[in-house]
Amino acid sequence: xxxAIHWFRQDLRLADNPALCQAVARGQLLPIYILxxxxxxxxxxxxxxxxxxxxxxxxxxxxxxxxxxVFCGPAQEVIAKLCQEHDISTVCWNRCYEAWRIExxxxxxxxxxxxxxxxxxxxxxxxxxxxxxLKNDGTPYRVFTPFFKNGCLKAPEPAPCKPAPENIExxxxxxxxxxTIEDLHLQPSVRWDEPMLPxxxxxxxxxxxxxxxxxxxGVTNYKEGRNLPARNYISRLSPHMHFxxxxxxTVWHAATLMxxxxxxxxxKSELGWRxxxxxxxxxxxxxxxxxxxxxxxxxxxxxxxxxxxxxxKGMTGYPIIDAGMRELWQTGYMxxxxxxxxxxxxxxxxxxxxxxxxxxxxxxxxxxDLASNSASWQWVAGCGADAAPYFRIFNPITQGEKFDxxxxxxxxxxxxxxxxxxxxxxxxxxxxxxxxxxxGVELGVNYPNPIVxxxxxxxxxxxxxKSLSS
DNA sequence: TTTTGAGTTGTTCGA
DNA sequence: GTCGAACAACTCAAA
Numbered sequence: 248x249x250x251a252i253h254w255f256r257q258d259l260r261l262a263d264n265p266a267l268c269q270a271v272a273r274g275q276l277l278p279i280y281i282l283x284x285x286x287x288x289x290x291x292x293x294x295x296x297x298x299x300x301x302x303x304x305x306x307x308x309x310x311x312x313x314x315x316x317v318f319c320g321p322a323q324e325v326i327a328k329l330c331q332e333h334d335i336s337t338v339c340w341n342r343c344y345e346a347w348r349i350e351x352x353x354x355x356x357x358x359x360x361x362x363x364x365x366x367x368x369x370x371x372x373x374x375x376x377x378x379x380x381l382k383n384d385g386t387p388y389r390v391f392t393p394f395f396k397n398g399c400l401k402a403p404e405p406a407p408c409k410p411a412p413e414n415i416e417x418x419x420x421x422x423x424x425x426x427t428i429e430d431l432h433l434q435p436s437v438r439w440d441e442p443m444l445p446x447x448x449x450x451x452x453x454x455x456x457x458x459x460x461x462x463x464x465g466v467t468n469y470k471e472g473r474n475l476p477a478r479n480y481i482s483r484l485s486p487h488m489h490f491x492x493x494x495x496x497t498v499w500h501a502a503t504l505m506x507x508x509x510x511x512x513x514x515k516s517e518l519g520w521r522x523x524x525x526x527x528x529x530x531x532x533x534x535x536x537x538x539x540x541x542x543x544x545x546x547x548x549x550x551x552x553x554x555x556x557x558x559x560k561g562m563t564g565y566p567i568i569d570a571g572m573r574e575l576w577q578t579g580y581m582x583x584x585x586x587x588x589x590x591x592x593x594x595x596x597x598x599x600x601x602x603x604x605x606x607x608x609x610x611x612x613x614x615x616d617l618a619s620n621s622a623s624w625q626w627v628a629g630c631g632a633d634a635a636p637y638f639r640i641f642n643p644i645t646q647g648e649k650f651d652x653x654x655x656x657x658x659x660x661x662x663x664x665x666x667x668x669x670x671x672x673x674x675x676x677x678x679x680x681x682x683x684x685x686x687g688v689e690l691g692v693n694y695p696n697p698i699v700x701x702x703x704x705x706x707x708x709x710x711x712x713k714s715l716s717s
Numbered sequence: 718t719t720t721t722g723a724g725t726t727g728t729t730c731g732a
Numbered sequence: 733g734t735c736g737a738a739c740a741a742c743t744c745a746a747a
Contacts, residue, residue, distance in 0.1 A: 382745070390724065390744055397745080474726075520725085587726065626725085638739050639727045646727090705728085709739090716741075 249274045249336035250418040252329065254281070254322075255315070256348075258341045258371045258491035259307045260451045261411035265369035268409055270339040273365075275418040277335070278315050280304060282431050283322045286351050290535070290617060293610035295579045296489075298440050299449055301433035303490050306450025308428060314417045316424035319431055323355050329422060330364055338364060341371030341491070344525050345617050346532035374405045374495050374522055377529035387530040389632040394526070395519040405496045446578045447486070447613070454487035458498060462505050469510040476571075476582035477655035482514070483580070485614035488521070495521070524622035527632055535621040536602070543630035547711050549598040557698050558593055559607055561661075564690075564697035566673055567647035568592050570660035577660070579613035584650050590627035591641035596704040598711060601628035629712070637712035640705050647673035663687075663694045 253270035255278060261267065270276055284291040292300065308315040318325045329335060338359055343352065356366045370376055380398035381387055388394035425431065434440065448456060461482040465472075472480025487493050499518055505511050528534055538544055557563050561572035571585035581589070586608075593604045601624040608624075609615045625631030651657050654672045658665045664672060666686040671678035675688055676697060683690065690696050 384745090388745085392724065393745055516725085584726080591727090633724070633744085635726080636724090636740080641726090642728065713740090 248416075249334050250277050251275070251337040251339065252277045252279055252326075252335055254279055254326070254338060254340040255307065256280075256340060256343055256491075257489070258494075259303045260454075260492050260494065261307075261310055262451065263371070263408035263494040263497050264341070264411070265371050265409060266339040266341045266367065268412055269367045269369065270337060271412040271415055273337045273339075275416050276314075277329075277333075277418040277422065278311050279318060279325075279329075279422075279424070280307075280315060281318045281320070281322045281325050282433070283320070283325075283351075285321045286323070287347060290345065290347055293612075293615055294435060295611050295613050296615050297433040298435065298443075299447075299486055299490060299579070299613045301428065301431070302444070302449035303492060304428045304431075304433075306452070306492075310451065311415075312417070315428075316422050317428055317431055318424055322351060323358070326355055327358065330359065330362060333418075333420070333422065335364055337367060339367045339369070341369050342376075343372070344377065344529045346528075349532075371494060372491060373525055374499055374518065375399060375402050377526040380522070380526060387526055388523075389527075391520065391523050391633050394523050395516055399519055399522060405499050408494065408497050408500060442577065443579050446580070449486075449492075451492045454484065454493035457482060457484050457487060458493060458501055462501060466502075466505050466510050466514060470513040473513070474584045474650050475656075476585050477651055477653065477659070481582065485616075485619075486580070486612075489614045489616045521619060524616075524618040527622050528618040531632075534625065535605075535617055538628075538630040539625055539632050540630045540634070542715050543628070546600075546630075546715060547598075548600040551597065551599065554597045554698055555593075555599055555603055557695070558589070558597060558599075562695050563592070563699075564676070564695040565592065565643040565701075566657045566661050566664055566675070567643050567651065570651075570657045573660040575608075575611050579611065581612070582656070584646075585656075586623070587627065588641050588643055588646045590624065591639075592643055594624075594628045595640045595708040596643075596699050596701065598704070598708060601625065601630070638709065640708060642701060642705075644673040644701065661694075 251270040251274040253267045253276060258264055304315065304317065326338065359366050380394065380402055388398055447453065465480050465482055468480045472478050484493065484498060488495060495518060502511050502515050531539065558572060561569040561576065563569055568589050571581050571589045575581040590604055593599050594601050605620055605624040608620055622631060626634045629635055629637045647657060654669055657672060664675065667675055667688060668682065671682065675683065675694065676690060688694055
């Protein structure tokens with residue numbers, strides 16, 4: 248019996264893994280993972296992603312009875328070597344959609360085929376392929392609503408989920424793999440990760456548990472509740488989905504079973520946004536580095552390093568901003584509502600280029616995803632496809648009062664302000680001196696003064712955007 | 718081909 | 733406190 252490789256990439260699961268099923272059906276299974284920083288180059292994973300990956304691979308390896316083989320280096324070389332030295336009949340994988348991966352994978356595919364090795368690629372990461380959801384004229388959508396309503400919802404339903412393969416017969420041997428997952432050196436040398444891990448159960452089982460909790464509790468008030476960062480009306484599935492610990496089909500079909508109301512529809516439309524981002528990335532591969540709207544190439548961005556650093560550290564003096572940035576730093580995650588607020592603040596109030604935000608999120612988010620991250624930053628900045636209009640500038644005071652009305656989220660992440668009365672929580676600089684003193688807040692000493700004036704910076708942003716059209 | 722209605726998530730101002 | 737309009741102009745999608 249010959250050997251069939253399943254090459255794990257963004258599909259670190261056994262359930263509903265079509266490529267894995269193909270490999271298992273074809274021979275003795277050789278499950279591999281390759282850390283390919285060489286080919287990824289500037290798109291190599293950030294620190295938070297690497298940490299998640301470490302634990303996800305450990306979990307996957309356990310599910311595979313310790314049979315996962317891990318490698319490090321250019322995937323093309325690793326796979327070529329495996330096929331030269333062993334009797335490999337088939338190589339299977341689930342498709343990826345980043346330009347650098349598409350190019351790499353097609354090279355590998357041609358190379359393997361020319362050596363008589365069968366290659367099977369499947370769809371394990373999207374509900375619909377990007378080339379499947381197109382306008383009537385055959386070109387890709389650039390606007391979300393018709394993409395979702397006319398494209399996705401009128402396309403054939405996503406395929407039913409495949410169960411995890413049973414009684415897998417593994418190929419025996421060493422295959423030149425690294426001894427352990429630790430040899431990939433994905434964990435940080437300074438152990439900043441220890442306080443983050445208790446927030447998560449990384450791996451396929453943890454992903455399923457998140458989905459079940461959401462089905463039982465979160466979805467009941469999703470449409471409105473998802474805007475409240477102190478509440479739990481969100482799924483927190485994004486890092487699990489990014490690494491493919493759970494398939495989007497599993498989530499989609501589970502959502503269907505949750506009912507047919509506006510909460511479920513809103514949740515499904517968020518899955519639609521994930522599809523939309525991937526479709527944009529596939530059809531516009533330059534999206535991660537280039538403004539979708541090229542007139543923004545002339546935008547007069549600021550270059551204030553001190554402001555960038557204050558934003559990154561959560562020391563802007565605007566409590567809702569600082570809460571979000573600290574949640575990110577301490578947990579590898581940020582609530583979506585707050586992502587929009589901090590994004591708008593960086594790009595519009597600080598007038599810093601969206602790529603600074605994109606890069607910081609890339610390094611610190613567990614769910615850092617090239618498609619979603621770049622599409623969303625371009626949306627916030629106003630230069631994306633179907634972007635927010637330029638005059639839509641979030642006010643961090645209003646947003647805090649509106650979406651964290653009790654201040655629970657803000658006080659959780661900015662404990663310096665835990666005794667600030669609600670009235671001034673989002674603008675402590677306006678509070679009477681007595682009140683600040685009673686709350687133990689000394690502005691400029693134990694909590695920063697605001698680094699920009701909201702009104703003035705808003706006007707400045709409006710002026711900058713205006714300069715683009717003239 | 719032309720036309721028409723619409724477009725994730727806001728804020729401010731004035732009535 | 734609440735409500736509607738203005739904030740710009742453009743591109744998109746479909747009839």
